[in-house]
Amino acid sequence: MTNWDIVWDSRDLLWQGFLNTLSLFSVAIALAFLLGCLIVYRLEDPKTRWRLPLRSFIDIMRMLPFLVLVYLLYYGLPSAGIRLEAWWAGLIGLTFYHGAYFAEILRGCRVTLSNGQIEAAYAHGFTPSRMFIRLILPQLMIQARPLIGNQLVYALKDTAFLFIITVKDLTWAANSISATYFVPTEAFVAVIGFYWLISLVMEMAIRYAGRFGHKRGFDHV
Amino acid sequence: MSNIASNVSMPSTEASADNKATDHAVGNRSDHVVEVRRLSKSFDEVEVLRDIDLEVSSGDVVTILGSSGSGKSTLLRCINWLEKPDRGTIHISGQRIGIDENSRKPMSQKALAKMRAKTAMVFQSFNLWPHLTVLNNVTEAPIHVQGKKREEAEALALSFLEKVGMAHKRDAYPFTLSGGQKQRVAIARALAMQPEVILFDEPTSALDPELVGEVLGVIKSLSAEGYTMVIVTHEMDFARAVSDQVVFLEKGLLIEKADPETFFTQPKTDRVKRFLEKQH
Amino acid sequence: MDASAWPMLLEGAWTTLWISGISIAIGIISGLGIALLRIAKIPVLEQCLVLYISLGRATPLVTLTLFIFLTAPSLGLNMDRSLAGILALSLNTTAFNAEVWRGAFNNFSRDQREAAMACGMTSFTCFRRIMLPQMVITSLPGLVNEMSFLIKGSPSIAVIGIVDLTRVTNRISAVTYEPLPPILAAAVLYMAIIGGLIWLQRIAERHANRLAI
Ligand SMILES: Nc1ncnc2c1ncn2[C@@H]1O[C@H](COP(=O)(O)OP(=O)(O)OP(=O)(O)O)[C@@H](O)[C@H]1O
Ligand SMILES: [Mg+2]
Numbered sequence: 001m002t003n004w005d006i007v008w009d010s011r012d013l014l015w016q017g018f019l020n021t022l023s024l025f026s027v028a029i030a031l032a033f034l035l036g037c038l039i040v041y042r043l044e045d046p047k048t049r050w051r052l053p054l055r056s057f058i059d060i061m062r063m064l065p066f067l068v069l070v071y072l073l074y075y076g077l078p079s080a081g082i083r084l085e086a087w088w089a090g091l092i093g094l095t096f097y098h099g100a101y102f103a104e105i106l107r108g109c110r111v112t113l114s115n116g117q118i119e120a121a122y123a124h125g126f127t128p129s130r131m132f133i134r135l136i137l138p139q140l141m142i143q144a145r146p147l148i149g150n151q152l153v154y155a156l157k158d159t160a161f162l163f164i165i166t167v168k169d170l171t172w173a174a175n176s177i178s179a180t181y182f183v184p185t186e187a188f189v190a191v192i193g194f195y196w197l198i199s200l201v202m203e204m205a206i207r208y209a210g211r212f213g214h215k216r217g218f219d220h221v
Numbered sequence: 222m223s224n225i226a227s228n229v230s231m232p233s234t235e236a237s238a239d240n241k242a243t244d245h246a247v248g249n250r251s252d253h254v255v256e257v258r259r260l261s262k263s264f265d266e267v268e269v270l271r272d273i274d275l276e277v278s279s280g281d282v283v284t285i286l287g288s289s290g291s292g293k294s295t296l297l298r299c300i301n302w303l304e305k306p307d308r309g310t311i312h313i314s315g316q317r318i319g320i321d322e323n324s325r326k327p328m329s330q331k332a333l334a335k336m337r338a339k340t341a342m343v344f345q346s347f348n349l350w351p352h353l354t355v356l357n358n359v360t361e362a363p364i365h366v367q368g369k370k371r372e373e374a375e376a377l378a379l380s381f382l383e384k385v386g387m388a389h390k391r392d393a394y395p396f397t398l399s400g401g402q403k404q405r406v407a408i409a410r411a412l413a414m415q416p417e418v419i420l421f422d423e424p425t426s427a428l429d430p431e432l433v434g435e436v437l438g439v440i441k442s443l444s445a446e447g448y449t450m451v452i453v454t455h456e457m458d459f460a461r462a463v464s465d466q467v468v469f470l471e472k473g474l475l476i477e478k479a480d481p482e483t484f485f486t487q488p489k490t491d492r493v494k495r496f497l498e499k500q501h
Numbered sequence: 502m503d504a505s506a507w508p509m510l511l512e513g514a515w516t517t518l519w520i521s522g523i524s525i526a527i528g529i530i531s532g533l534g535i536a537l538l539r540i541a542k543i544p545v546l547e548q549c550l551v552l553y554i555s556l557g558r559a560t561p562l563v564t565l566t567l568f569i570f571l572t573a574p575s576l577g578l579n580m581d582r583s584l585a586g587i588l589a590l591s592l593n594t595t596a597f598n599a600e601v602w603r604g605a606f607n608n609f610s611r612d613q614r615e616a617a618m619a620c621g622m623t624s625f626t627c628f629r630r631i632m633l634p635q636m637v638i639t640s641l642p643g644l645v646n647e648m649s650f651l652i653k654g655s656p657s658i659a660v661i662g663i664v665d666l667t668r669v670t671n672r673i674s675a676v677t678y679e680p681l682p683p684i685l686a687a688a689v690l691y692m693a694i695i696g697g698l699i700w701l702q703r704i705a706e707r708h709a710n711r712l713a714i
């Protein structure tokens with residue numbers, strides 16, 4: 001029996017890890033994107049009281065390693081009487097951490113948007129929330145597409161940190177296969193292949209989305 | 222400082238005198254600094270230059286006129302091989318550029334660079350190196366191409382900066398200069414190579430109108446000092462005042478070649494007549 | 502958390518800093534090397550490098566670190582933990598830096614290159630004297646940005662038992678049974694380090710913008 005056969009026999013473990021990574025990643029990324037949009041929408045109002053707290057939140061997240069945030073949630077919060085399961089700590093961590101990055105990306109694009117069209121929208125009787133959803137957000141998404149794509153890859157990679165707090169993800173699967181049968185090379189090559197596959201699919205999706213913007217004259221991105 | 226300046230105020234005539242001597246010694250070609258023979262060049266099947274003949278004698282100023290897209294820049298850029306011609310030969314003071322005469326193969330990078338160092342070019346968009354001060358822009362090639370010592374190169378550079386009226390900005394970075402100042406530094410950079418010919422590609426086209434004069438003034442003073450120059454320009458009065466010879470390009474053909482008086486008062490072809498009428 | 506925890510934290514911070522620092526230096530230089538090899542477009546090698554960059558960007562650091570540390574013995578290599586950590590971090594950051602360098606090379610002004618050629622510079626002299634100094638300035642914001650990403654990824658070396666600034670908090674709380682204070686303290690230290698890099702990046706950006714005009 002070759003080492004690859006051993007890995008093949010452990011495919012259930014790998015599959016479980018893959019599903020765990022994928023579900024954590026996709027739920028977290030959807031929530032994070034929502035959070036990012038909400039923050040940017042809040043910041044639309046120049047006089048909002050939320051300005052300082054939101055800006056600080058974004059800046060703090062940008063200066064923290066993801067694992068430290070996860071440590072705070074998983075090891076730190078119990079001191080405050082809140083006990084989270086590893087999976088939930090991971091999900092919340094991913095959501096808040098990458099939500100802040102999405103907010104920063106969208107905000108960066110927001111400042112380059114011309115004010116003329118926003119005045120035009122008000123002149124046409126749009127409410128602020130409708131205008132944000134119908135006009136601003138679509139443009140931000142088209143413009144920020146490459147950066148959003150990068151952030152998706154970063155988020156996928158950050159899920160692997162959750163192995164450290166015992167989430168049974170892909171990296172955990174590789175580690176346990178390699179520890180049980182002592183086939184580290186094959187186990188990790190297989191798992192790295194999975195990560196690579198997911199990021200290639202995302203890259204293709206992002207590129208496909210680029211054609212959407214291209215048709216609308218957003219060539220410069 | 223003024224000492225050095227007066228010492229090097231006529232480098233070109235000295236240099237070209239040297240050339241003539243070596244040319245005669247080798248005895249291979251006439252005493253033209255630039256000699257272009259049957260030059261042709263196409264871009265993607267479109268012939269941009271066809272059978273161009275042009276010669277520039279030492280100390281002469283030749284201006285190239287023609288409407289936009291007629292191939293003026295391409296001709297100039299072929300002379301120092303920034304564009305590779307398809308056919309024809311170009312000699313710089315008797316030595317062929319681009320093709321090794323013995324092996325008939327393209328020149329080695331090193332040999333080509335050495336040939337290019339005999340010429341200098343002033344670009345429409347200045348093309349100063351933004352990471353270097355004015356002085357270092359001028360000393361860069363003398364030190365790193367010609368292998369001059371830094372002190373020597375700096376003294377020389379300062380004398381040329383003085384000549385173009387930019388010595389007071391020696392330590393400034395290009396982004397702090399006006400267009401006219403940048404172009405004057407670019408001219409000093411060209412002079413510092415002590416080239417046998419200086420090629421100008423529309424040196425004032427990117428300048429605000431009120432800055433054109435200062436640059437043309439510098440070029441005029443160079444012509445008075447006997448520098449050999451080939452100039453592409455749209456400034457007719459300047460061309461008339463400064464040229465020893467005017468050539469006119471039309472759709473890649475050299476259709477007229479004359480001294481400025483004849484060219485501007487009795488053009489031979491209707492095309493040039495119309496071109497000159499449009500200028501007024 | 503009492504006063505004795507601080508020396509431990511600082512030691513952890515020092516471990517993070519020196520391992521990251523070495524990886525950053527390796528990553529910047531080998532990133533430039535790989536960018537230049539890619540620009541040379543050597544067949545086969547070109548495809549290998551594209552594959553490496555694609556894989557390097559997609560592989561999580563934790564996974565890569567474990568992979569290197571666990572696989573090395575089976576290849577007969579005796580790999581020290583720190584070495585495995587440095588190797589993983591540098592392999593990762595090199596892939597990103599290579600793209601930063603390549604972008605700077607490809608976007609380099611053709612006009613300036615022609616000016617250098619017209620002065621009789623060879624391609625090599627032009628690269629060394631004209632392009633490289635400016636590529637350093639234009640790449641710096643991107644490179645510094647990658648440095649902060651590297652620091653943020655550096656806790657991954659904890660999985661192979663290196664006691665860095667993140668893992669040291671486990672050590673401290675194992676004694677004090679109070680995990681929150683050391684984690685908060687580590688967070689503050691990280692914020693100081695990465696905040697410093699973000700500040701550096703802003704300065705670098707200002708310099709790079711000055712070149713652009
Ligand atoms: N690199 C190139 N690739 C393709 N075509 C080119 C290239 N450079 C120049 N051309 C074409 O060659 C023709 C001649 O160009 P050239 O720049 O020599 O004209 P010009 O006389 O200098 O015009 P202008 O007065 O506008 O500078 C033009 O039609 C131009 O489009
Ligand atoms: Mg032109």
